[in-house]
Amino acid sequence: MTRVRQARHVSPRAVIAGAAVLLVAIMLAAALGRLYGRHLNPSGRLGVPTPTTPEATLPLSESAPQTERARFDADKQAVLKGWGWVDKRAGVAHIPVERAMALMAETPPEPAR
Numbered sequence: 001m002t003r004v005r006q007a008r009h010v011s012p013r014a015v016i017a018g019a020a021v022l023l024v025a026i027m028l029a030a031a032l033g034r035l036y037g038r039h040l041n042p043s044g045r046l047g048v049p050t051p052t053t054p055e056a057t058l059p060l061s062e063s064a065p066q067t068e069r070a071r072f073d074a075d076k077q078a079v080l081k082g083w084g085w086v087d088k089r090a091g092v093a094h095i096p097v098e099r100a101m102a103l104m105a106e107t108p109p110e111p112a113r
Contacts, residue, residue: 079094080096080097081096081097081098082094082096083095083096
């Protein structure tokens with residue numbers, strides 16, 4: 001078995017060159033990250049950009065939200081259990097969920113392709 005001798009001294013020039021390459025790589029990565037970040041968020045602020053218009057106009061908290069919730073639930077139940085037009089021009093309507101499930105149960109499955 002042969003032994004391999006290792007150098008006892010490290011070349012200062014090689015250490016400086018390696019450090020310089022590492023520094024340039026870090027600076028390049030930081031510059032690219034900054035450009036990419038500005039592309040994603042043009043405002044320049046960190047984090048997710050806030051929308052310019054509020055999406056909800058409801059108050060953040062209500063003293064008695066039960067009536068609003070009851071009205072909301074009643075509207076949703078009316079859609080689930082009623083008949084009506086989604087888009088009359090296009091001929092798209094909605095039917096009660098129970099009727100739709102019964103129709104789907106009657107329809108034979110399509111053969112696999």
